[in-house]
Each structure stands twice: as C-alpha cells, then as structure tokens.
Amino acid sequence: MAKYKALAVTTKYWRPGENFLEEIIAGVKGKILNRDFVVISEKAISTALTNIVDENKVKPSLCAKLIANYWMQIVWGYILGPLCHFRERLLQYLREYPVEMGSRHKQVALQQAGLLQTLMFGSEGAIDGSNLAYAYVSLPLSNADEIAEKIRKQIRLTLGKKVVVMIVDTDKTYSFKNFHFTPRPKPMKNIHSFGGFITYVVARMFKLKKRPTPIAAAGGKKNVEEALTIANIANRVRGFGAGKTVWDMTEKFKVGLTDVSWEMLETVKHKPIAIIRKSRK
Numbered sequence: 001m002a003k004y005k006a007l008a009v010t011t012k013y014w015r016p017g018e019n020f021l022e023e024i025i026a027g028v029k030g031k032i033l034n035r036d037f038v039v040i041s042e043k044a045i046s047t048a049l050t051n052i053v054d055e056n057k058v059k060p061s062l063c064a065k066l067i068a069n070y071w072m073q074i075v076w077g078y079i080l081g082p083l084c085h086f087r088e089r090l091l092q093y094l095r096e097y098p099v100e101m102g103s104r105h106k107q108v109a110l111q112q113a114g115l116l117q118t119l120m121f122g123s124e125g126a127i128d129g130s131n132l133a134y135a136y137v138s139l140p141l142s143n144a145d146e147i148a149e150k151i152r153k154q155i156r157l158t159l160g161k162k163v164v165v166m167i168v169d170t171d172k173t174y175s176f177k178n179f180h181f182t183p184r185p186k187p188m189k190n191i192h193s194f195g196g197f198i199t200y201v202v203a204r205m206f207k208l209k210k211r212p213t214p215i216a217a218a219g220g221k222k223n224v225e226e227a228l229t230i231a232n233i234a235n236r237v238r239g240f241g242a243g244k245t246v247w248d249m250t251e252k253f254k255v256g257l258t259d260v261s262w263e264m265l266e267t268v269k270h271k272p273i274a275i276i277r278k279s280r281k
Contacts (some may be wrong), residue, residue, distance in 0.1 A: 002278050008237040009273035013266045020048040025158050027273050034162045037276040039234035042169040042215050043128055044272035046138040053108055056135040060103035064110055068102035076121045084204035093247050116196025123171050126184045130249055131241045135258040144216035152218040164220035168231040172210040174203035180224055188214040190224045234274035242268045
C-alpha cells in the first residue's frame with residue numbers, strides 16, 4: 001500500500017470575488033514538487049467565484065415549509081437520524097430545526113437540486129452554509145473539471161511544477177467493495193451519483209466505508225480509489241475551519257444561525273489547500 005505525506009496550506013479566508021488562483025499559487029509556492037497532489041476545497045472555490053445564494057432573499061413554498069417543519073423535525077429527528085447512527089447532539093438540532101430559516105434553505109434546495117436531494121438532512125445537492133457568512137450558502141461547481149485544469153496549468157506556467165490538481169467536497173462517497181457511490185451530484189467520473197437521501201440513509205445504516213468526494217482531477221490518471229484515499233488524507237489535515245456544520249459554526253462564535261459575519265470568519269485559520277505527496281523510495 002502506498003504511503004503519503006500531507007501538508008495543509010493556511011491562507012486568508014476567501015471572500016466572494018477573491019482571486020483564488022493567486023491565493024493557490026502563493027500558498028503552494030516553494031512547497032510543491034513534481035507529481036504532488038494539490039487538493040482544494042470545492043466550497044472555497046465556489047465562494048471565491050460568488051457561486052453562492054443569499055437565502056434571506058428566498059420566498060419558501062408550501063412544500064419547503066412542510067419539509068422543514070415535519071420531515072426534518074420528526075422524520076429525521078426521530079426516525080432516519082437514529083437509523084443513520086447520528087449522535088444525540090445532532091438529533092437534538094434536527095428536532096429543533098428552525099422552520100422559517102430552514103424553509104428558505106429547503107426552497108433553494110428544491111430549485112437547485114430537486115426533491116430527493118432536498119429531503120437530505122443537510123448539504124442537499126452539495127449546497128452548504130458552513131464557513132459562510134449570514135444566510136449565504138454555496139452551490140456546487142458546474143465546471144469543476146475546467147477549473148481544476150486551469151489551476152494545474154497556472155501552477156505549471158508560474159511555478160514550473162507538474163502536479164495533479166484535485167477539487168474535493170467533504171460530502172461523502174461510500175464504497176461497497178469496488179463500487180463507489182454518493183448521494184451528491186456531479187462527482188468525479190466513475191463515482192456513481194444517485195438516490196439522494198435514500199442512498200445516504202442506506203449507506204449510513206449499513207456503516208459503509210465513507211470518504212470525502214473528489215469532484216475533479218487534472219494532470220494525471222483518474223484512479224478512483226487513489227483519488228478517494230487522497231481526498232480522505234487531505235480532509236483530515238485541512239480540518240473544518242469555523243465548524244463542520246452551521247450549528248458548530250454559530251456555537252463557536254456564540255451568535256444566531258444567520259449572524260456570523262465575514263469578519264468573524266476571517267479570525268479563524270482556514271486551510272482550503274492540501275499538498276499530498278506519495279512516498280518515493
């Protein structure tokens with residue numbers, strides 16, 4: 001089995017409009033070698049590209065209100081959550097799911113990702129509000145392959161290094177032997193996406209092996225098992241910034257769910273990049 005070394009790269013927080021290419025080049029300069037893997041957070045890139053939605057401006061439908069009120073609080077809080085082996089703390093959050101704000105969030109999910117994704121307990125269709133200010137949520141990248149290739153070319157041109165660039169999401173891919181699948185849309189090729197919340201519940205219920213999801217890879221052979229391994233290593237060294245979930249983030253800053261500011265986020269160490277190096281004999 002191959003062994004890897006990992007280094008997380010700390011940068012400033014990438015606000016909307018940030019030149020993430022410049023930040024990546026500055027972050028990895030002097031640290032990378034040929035054939036390294038440069039792994040970057042999908043959410044950090046989405047935020048920098050202003051691929052975000054302000055949920056305060058969203059008007060929820062009746063369907064979204066019903067999902068927030070009954071499906072989240074009752075079905076996830078008392079039935080699906082325990083089946084998925086959620087910890088008591090998360091179950092309590094779900095049982096107290098905020099109906100008004102949650103309805104707006106579910107409306108965004110309905111519009112962007114469809115019903116099966118909206119019925120997830122969180123990160124519906126890879127829509128995520130953690131490490132974002134106020135009522136903003138990030139959307140998944142629609143052109144991740146192009147962005148990964150652009151980053152790879154810029155590193156080659158500027159720093160003269162041949163690396164593999166991966167874009168990764170913390171939403172999980174599950175593995176059953178050599179079959180890899182995820183409930184989130186648009187993963188890396190040869191990772192199967194289907195089923196929405198149903199896939200999630202089944203995978204969690206049977207405690208299948210889970211790892212962060214590679215979204216795109218540029219610069220090398222797209223071996224899914226190796227990509228999943230590297231994504232997992234990168235996730236461990238990068239950490240979760242201001243918090244793994246919106247609830248964790250607001251608890252850290254001791255404010256309401258939509259009261260975290262950009263300035264608060266900038267006080268926390270952010271590590272959107274990880275450099276992974278395969279050990280060379």
